[in-house]
Amino acid sequence: MTSTFAIKLLAAYATIYWSTAVFSHENHVEKKPAATAMTAEQKDWGIAGDVKAVNRTITLHMSDDMRFTPAHLEVKQGDTLRLIVKNNGNLLHELVIGSKDALNEHAAQMLKFPTMEHDSPDMAHVAAGKTREVIWHFNRSGDFAFACLIPGHYQAGMVGTIRVSSALAQTANDDHAAHHPAPAAPADLAANSDMTEGEVRKVDLVTKKIMLKHGEIKNLGMGAMTMVFQVNDPAFLSQVQAGDKVRFRAEQIKGAFVVMSMEKHTP
Ligand SMILES: [Cu+2]
Numbered sequence: 001m002t003s004t005f006a007i008k009l010l011a012a013y014a015t016i017y018w019s020t021a022v023f024s025h026e027n028h029v030e031k032k033p034a035a036t037a038m039t040a041e042q043k044d045w046g047i048a049g050d051v052k053a054v055n056r057t058i059t060l061h062m063s064d065d066m067r068f069t070p071a072h073l074e075v076k077q078g079d080t081l082r083l084i085v086k087n088n089g090n091l092l093h094e095l096v097i098g099s100k101d102a103l104n105e106h107a108a109q110m111l112k113f114p115t116m117e118h119d120s121p122d123m124a125h126v127a128a129g130k131t132r133e134v135i136w137h138f139n140r141s142g143d144f145a146f147a148c149l150i151p152g153h154y155q156a157g158m159v160g161t162i163r164v165s166s167a168l169a170q171t172a173n174d175d176h177a178a179h180h181p182a183p184a185a186p187a188d189l190a191a192n193s194d195m196t197e198g199e200v201r202k203v204d205l206v207t208k209k210i211m212l213k214h215g216e217i218k219n220l221g222m223g224a225m226t227m228v229f230q231v232n233d234p235a236f237l238s239q240v241q242a243g244d245k246v247r248f249r250a251e252q253i254k255g256a257f258v259v260m261s262m263e264k265h266t267p
Contacts, residue, residue: 040121044099045144045162048121049080049137056263057082059235062126062148064089066156070233073160074261077141077167083134084239087126093148097122097136097162103147107154114151141166194219195247197265200240208234210259217250220257230258240264 040048056079061069075081085095096103110116119125124132141164148158198214211228229250231237236259240246248262 042139043122044102044140044142045097045122046136046138046140046164049082049135051082051135053080053137054082054135055080055266057084057239059084059086059238060095060146060160061235062087062089062093062095062158064091066148066153066158068095068146068148068158068160070235071160073146073162075138075162075164077138077164079164079263080135080137083124083136084131085124085126085134086131087128090128092125092127092150093153093158094125094150095123095132095134095146096149097134097144097146100143100145103145103149103154103159107147107149110149110154111151138162138164140164195249195261195263198246198248200242200244200246202228202242203237203240205237208237210237210240212246212248212259214248214250220250220252227257230256231262232258232260236262 056075058070058073058081060083062085063069073081083095087093096106098106122134122136124134126132144162144164146160146162147154150158196214196217198212200210201213202211204210209228209230214227215224216222240262245265246262247265249260250257251260252258
């Protein structure tokens, strides 16, 4: 019993070592248990997230025209994202988060070794018509990317960008925080203080509008009220429902009030 376990363990380490040595990226292991048994690894673009720490949910749509929608994510350092990855196409697609360099290298390896299997907390393979989830903690700021590295897909442009803004920079730029510093507030709260608190009243998928009961919108000089907003990205609408507490940023564009970013707010 013990020796069998030891052999399995050795085999697992050998696989991991071999993968790392040959492909210089990790977790190209055959079975998920070996990967999950490993300690979460800090990457330049973050670390595996804890489901209990999720503070934002974003739905990413994949399509056979080799596109992700949305193709750009604005994230704050400290955010733990639940990325719901929906494959609307008839082909297998995948989501892999990384630095541009890491993705380029990985894509080249995938072209060379198309049958290579890989798995890691920062990726998900999504079969046609299916939905998967990735929970990722963006604890480092910077410009990163996400891509489908299935041979040909990345090369056809199936790639998006992620900007993780620094928690420190946001605190420094925030007037309110600067004038009334709250020493006990965690960095995450300070980073979110340019966001407006709200509650979803109604989501209209046909007109692509959302009714929000909101607090004071400081950047617009607007007091608290319930009103209907347009959305910058229709994907926001599939992430929330009436009754959800949210934080959002709204802007006035050509007279219309538009929700530019939104996150679920779990008190
Ligand atoms: Cu793809």
